[in-house]
Amino acid sequence: MNRREFLAGAVASAGLAGCVGVSGDGLECHPRHAQLPSAPISGSGKRRILFGACRSSVEDVTIMRDLGYDFWEWGAGAAFDPAKDDEWWKRQKDEIAKRPLPLRSCNGFIPGKFRLTGPNANHAPALDYAEKVLRRADEIGVKTIVFGSGGARNVPGDFTGKDRPDLEKGTRQYADFCRELAKRVADMKTTAVVIEPLRPNESNIINYVFQGLAICREVNSPRLRQLADIFHMMMGGDPASAIVEAGPLLGHCHIADYETRQFPGHNPRETCRLSPYFKALEAIGYAGGVSCECGWGDEKDFAKNAKTAIETMKGLL
Secondary structure: OOHHHHHHHHHHOOOOOOOOOOOOOOOOOOOOOOOOOOOOOOOOOOOOOEEEEEEOOOOHHHHHHOOOOOOOEEHHHHOOOOOOOOHHHHHHHHHHOOOOOOEEEEOOOOOOOOOOOOOOHHHHHHHHHHHHHHHHHHHOOOOOEEEEEHHHHHOOOOOOOOOOOOOHHHHHHHHHHHHHHHHHOOOOOOOOOOOOOOOOOOOOOOOOOHHHHHHHHHHOOOOEEEEEEHHHHHHHHOOOOOHHHHHHHHHEEEEEOOOOOOOOOHHHHHHHOOOHHHHHHOOOOOOOEEOOEEEEOOOOOHHHHHHHHHHHHHHHO
C-alpha cells in the first residue's frame, strides 16, 4: 500500500472525507464534514488538548494564564544553554519557575552552527549539545523539544548547478542522528524530541508528516515522536489526514494562520482552513499541546490578540 492509498483509508476511517484538501486556492471553506468523535474529556471537564504559545516573559505568561492557556513554549537554547555551567542552571530553574504556567515545550533545538547532513556532517558535537539540552529539560518536566532546526539539517548543495545535494543520503544522516540521540537519552522519563516537518521553501528534507513518521517508526523509541505544524502543513499541502496517520506518535502541534503566519484568528476568513486539522486531532483523541508559533502583531495588542487566538482554537473543537 502506498502513502496515497493509506491516507485514503485513514480519511475514510476517521470520517474526514470532504476536508482533506486544505491547501491551495481551491479550498472549500464550507466542506461537508462527517460526524467525528469528540476529544477525550478530563475529570475537570476540559478537553485534553492543551493550548500554549511561544512567549517567555512573566507578564506575557501571566496574560496567557488569565486567558485560559495551559502552558508556554520557549527556545531550547535560551532555556537550557549547554554552554552555561551548573550554577547558571540553578538560577535558570528558579527563573523558569516564576512563570505562572508550566514550560511544556521548547523549539529551536539544534543551532545552525552544527552540521547534521552533507559531506561535512559532524554528529559528535551536536549530540553532546543536544543531550545536555534534553537532560536539563527532563529535569524540570518539559514534555517536548521541537526538532525543526532547518539550518542544521538542510542538505548543502546547489539545486541549479552540478553540485546537487544528495537528499536521500541527507535524510539518512538525519535519521542516524535521531537514532543515536535516542540511544543516549533512553533512560530519561519525560522529555521527547518531536520531529518537525518544514514546508519545502524552508527545508529540503522532512517536509511532510509521513516523512518524519518513517524515522520515528524506524528509531522506535519513546524519546522520539512526531510534530504536526499546521501552518507548515497548510502551506506545503500536507493533508489533515496525515494527523490521523500519525496517531499515537503525535507528540506536539504548532499553529499559525494561513499564509500570514500570524496568530490564529488574525484573518477570520481563513479560519476555515484550520478546521480539518482540529477535526483530525479530535478523531485520534489527541491529548497533547497545540502551541501558537506565530506573529502577534503590535506588542501592545498581545493580550487582545492572544484572546482572539485561544478563542479561535477552542471554537474549532
